Amino acid sequence: MDYSALSPQSSVVNVFMKPFTSHTGRVAALPRANVDTDQIIPKQFLKRVERTGFGRYLFYDWRLLPDGSENPAFELNQPNAAGASILLAGANFGCGSSREHAPWALSEYGFRAILAESFADIFFNNCVQNGILPVRLTAAEMADLFARVTAARGPYELTVDLEQETITDNAGFRARFTLDPYLRTKLLQGLDEIGLTLMQEEQIGRFERRRAAILAGVEP
Amino acid sequence: MSGRTLFEKVWDAHIVHRHPEGPVLLYVDLHLVHEVTSPQAFDGLRMAGRRVRRPDLTVATVDHNVPTDDRALPIADEVSRRQVEALVANAEEFGIELFDLHSPRQGIVHVIGPELGLTTPGSVIVCGDSHTSTHGAFGALAFGIGTSEVEHVLATQTLVASRPRTMEVRFDGLPGYGIGPKDLILALIGRIGTAGGTGHVIEYTGEAIRALSMEGRMTVCNMSIEAGARAGMIAPDETTLEYLRGRPRAPRGRDWERAVQRWLPLTTDSDATYDTTVHIDATAIAPQVTWGTNPGMVTEIGGRVPDPDDFASEADRRAVERALAYMDLKPGTPLEGLAVNRVFVGSCTNARIEDLREAARVVEGRRVSNHVRAMVVPGSMQVKAQAEREGLDRIFTAAGFEWRNAGCSMCLGMNPDILQPGERCASTSNRNFEGRQGRGGRTHLMSPAMAAAAAIEGCLVDVRRLGRTEDSGLRTEWTTRPSVLSPQS
Numbered sequence: 001m002d003y004s005a006l007s008p009q010s011s012v013v014n015v016f017m018k019p020f021t022s023h024t025g026r027v028a029a030l031p032r033a034n035v036d037t038d039q040i041i042p043k044q045f046l047k048r049v050e051r052t053g054f055g056r057y058l059f060y061d062w063r064l065l066p067d068g069s070e071n072p073a074f075e076l077n078q079p080n081a082a083g084a085s086i087l088l089a090g091a092n093f094g095c096g097s098s099r100e101h102a103p104w105a106l107s108e109y110g111f112r113a114i115l116a117e118s119f120a121d122i123f124f125n126n127c128v129q130n131g132i133l134p135v136r137l138t139a140a141e142m143a144d145l146f147a148r149v150t151a152a153r154g155p156y157e158l159t160v161d162l163e164q165e166t167i168t169d170n171a172g173f174r175a176r177f178t179l180d181p182y183l184r185t186k187l188l189q190g191l192d193e194i195g196l197t198l199m200q201e202e203q204i205g206r207f208e209r210r211r212a213a214i215l216a217g218v219e220p
Numbered sequence: 221m222s223g224r225t226l227f228e229k230v231w232d233a234h235i236v237h238r239h240p241e242g243p244v245l246l247y248v249d250l251h252l253v254h255e256v257t258s259p260q261a262f263d264g265l266r267m268a269g270r271r272v273r274r275p276d277l278t279v280a281t282v283d284h285n286v287p288t289d290d291r292a293l294p295i296a297d298e299v300s301r302r303q304v305e306a307l308v309a310n311a312e313e314f315g316i317e318l319f320d321l322h323s324p325r326q327g328i329v330h331v332i333g334p335e336l337g338l339t340t341p342g343s344v345i346v347c348g349d350s351h352t353s354t355h356g357a358f359g360a361l362a363f364g365i366g367t368s369e370v371e372h373v374l375a376t377q378t379l380v381a382s383r384p385r386t387m388e389v390r391f392d393g394l395p396g397y398g399i400g401p402k403d404l405i406l407a408l409i410g411r412i413g414t415a416g417g418t419g420h421v422i423e424y425t426g427e428a429i430r431a432l433s434m435e436g437r438m439t440v441c442n443m444s445i446e447a448g449a450r451a452g453m454i455a456p457d458e459t460t461l462e463y464l465r466g467r468p469r470a471p472r473g474r475d476w477e478r479a480v481q482r483w484l485p486l487t488t489d490s491d492a493t494y495d496t497t498v499h500i501d502a503t504a505i506a507p508q509v510t511w512g513t514n515p516g517m518v519t520e521i522g523g524r525v526p527d528p529d530d531f532a533s534e535a536d537r538r539a540v541e542r543a544l545a546y547m548d549l550k551p552g553t554p555l556e557g558l559a560v561n562r563v564f565v566g567s568c569t570n571a572r573i574e575d576l577r578e579a580a581r582v583v584e585g586r587r588v589s590n591h592v593r594a595m596v597v598p599g600s601m602q603v604k605a606q607a608e609r610e611g612l613d614r615i616f617t618a619a620g621f622e623w624r625n626a627g628c629s630m631c632l633g634m635n636p637d638i639l640q641p642g643e644r645c646a647s648t649s650n651r652n653f654e655g656r657q658g659r660g661g662r663t664h665l666m667s668p669a670m671a672a673a674a675a676i677e678g679c680l681v682d683v684r685r686l687g688r689t690e691d692s693g694l695r696t697e698w699t700t701r702p703s704v705l706s707p708q709s
Contacts, residue, residue: 031538034514038654039653043656048299050259095514096350099366100348100366120418121450122350180382182382203236204245217475217478
């Protein structure tokens with residue numbers, strides 16, 4: 001469905017969200033299960049009142065040692081992961097707190113797509129709201145990708161194509177994925193959901209009148 | 221037409237519009253707002269020139285980073301203060317009711333909603349906080365959302381959502397002496413794991429759930445998110461009505477009678493089916509305590525730290541190894557007897573009056589162990605006032621506990637209440653993630669009674685050992701069958 005045709009103004013385009021069609025980029029691998037949003041962005045950095053400024057605190061307690069220097073053992077600090085824009089993650093990625101600061105931090109750090117066997121529900125929605133594509137793959141496909149990253153002599157690259165719903169590398173890897181059609185459209189077109197919903201004003205108004213009648217005992 | 225579950229009844233009644241590509245526009249009856257996840261949403265409204273559609277269905281409070289010590293002083297942390305001030309200014313600008321730092325009704329958002337009678341059966345309730353699932357205890361559909369969705373609800377009073385699947389979790393039978401709602405929910409998460417409920421709304425059923433007070437039900441529903449579920453729900457009954465009747469914002473008079481008629485049919489029809497069902501024998505549950513770095517890493521107090529080699533998958537083995545390294549635990553170590561330095565009684569999971577009574581009953585006439593620093597942080601200023609009327613504060617302070625003002629406090633450590641690196645804490649909160657209560661801090665989740673017992677003994681201990689024969693029981697929740705209240709040993 002092409003939403004841009006619905007409104008003559010550009011009010012259905014989200015200024016915070018880059019549309020996602022296809023992206024090729026370097027891969028960083030974080031093969032840990034149940035990574036929670038407290039790890040992605042620790043609580044002491046949630047006090048900002050802006051949407052920006054979170055990237056440098058991404059995975060703070062893992063990425064940096066207590067003295068503030070880089071932790072050389074952490075996966076994202078490996079030379080081959082420098083400049084990565086695609087994250088391979090373990091199952092149930094993004095569990096815990098609903099903080100949208102987590103996708104804000106991931107996005108600002110440079111990630112455009114996250115590939116995992118499964119995601120926590122709220123985090124999954126928050127990614128899509130911010131133009132990050134969360135892709136669910138099978139356990140076997142994820143294991144294959146982790147192995148390819150390990151085996152690569154240098155940086156490993158993938159192409160994530162949302163129009164075709166495929167993941168490919170230049171050495172024969174190919175996987176298909178599906179995203180909820182509504183979310184897919186939203187990402188492809190970079191839509192502002194509020195602008196879209198406000199076009200349903202008449203239905204919202206009607207629902208509210210009926211709701212008021214039920215509460216007043218006028219309608220069953 | 222086949223029957224519908226409780227969830228389906230509430231979901232269907234709130235559909236404003238069905239989107240051609242699948243999701244629905246869902247109406248929101250109550251939007252709760254706090255200082256951490258809202259400033260960017262209000263900024264978005266301002267930038268787009270939008271208003272708050274229904275300020276009358278929106279209620280705000282400050283809880284996440286408020287200090288719990290002296291409220292007469294300005295907030296020392298400059299950035300925290302800015303965030304609290306931003307909410308005060310936004311509430312003023314957009315006409316939203318705010319229970320601020322100096323309000324006698326201030327408290328953790330999931331404690332004050334039910335306390336005020338704002339949380340009612342059959343409602344859709346959202347908040348930019350994952351523990352919004354708490355409100356499902358009333359038969360509401362309540363779930364956490366991100367800040368973009370907060371902005372969407374502020375602007376439209378609706379949310380775009382895809383229908384989750386349904387899961388029944390049935391607790392058969394009644395648990396024994398010393399076992400409470402926290403033990404039920406931890407036992408469930410231990411069984412199905414932290415992703416066991418992903419994509420689902422859980423409905424809790426069974427004798428043990430029916431026997432719970434509203435506060436106990438809130439503890440259970442609160443941690444639904446820790447099982448990965450979108451929400452948890454419990455069908456309303458007499459216990460629900462009894463709790464709500466006379467609350468400041470609950471319906472009154474003829475409105476109350478009408479509301480009860482709408483609420484009581486909110487049960488799952490006998491011919492309805494769930495997508496998934498889990499049965500748990502509540503009579504077999506012992507006091508639960510976590511040993512790892514997520515709430516699914518849990519066992520009974522009589523258990524031992526597991527060996528990574530006991531786990532089938534490579535991913536699990538690595539996760540357990542990592543967790544044990546972080547927690548500084550060796551495989552095979554008995555959990556009972558593990559020394560703690562800190563005890564935290566608080567959070568939206570376990571800081572209501574019954575939780576405080578339960579902890580106080582264990583503490584009364586005893587002293588906090590010399591090497592333990594223990595604190596009680598009531599869930600709301602109303603809970604605090606009630607506890608003080610009952611003299612619970614004196615029981616706690618006489619034993620050596622710190623007695624604080626209301627807030628989220630050391631559950632997530634956004635305010636100055638945090639663990640130091642290496643400290644081990646017995647906590648009534650909901651998350652034992654790495655660094656959750658402070659970088660390098662080690663958290664063991666348990667019930668208020670168990671945390672109180674740990675404070676007294678200075679180590680993890682089976683609270684049932686601390687029972688006294690003259691006690692009427694450690695718990696007030698299992699009131700429907702008094703026989704379980706007498707100690708067995």
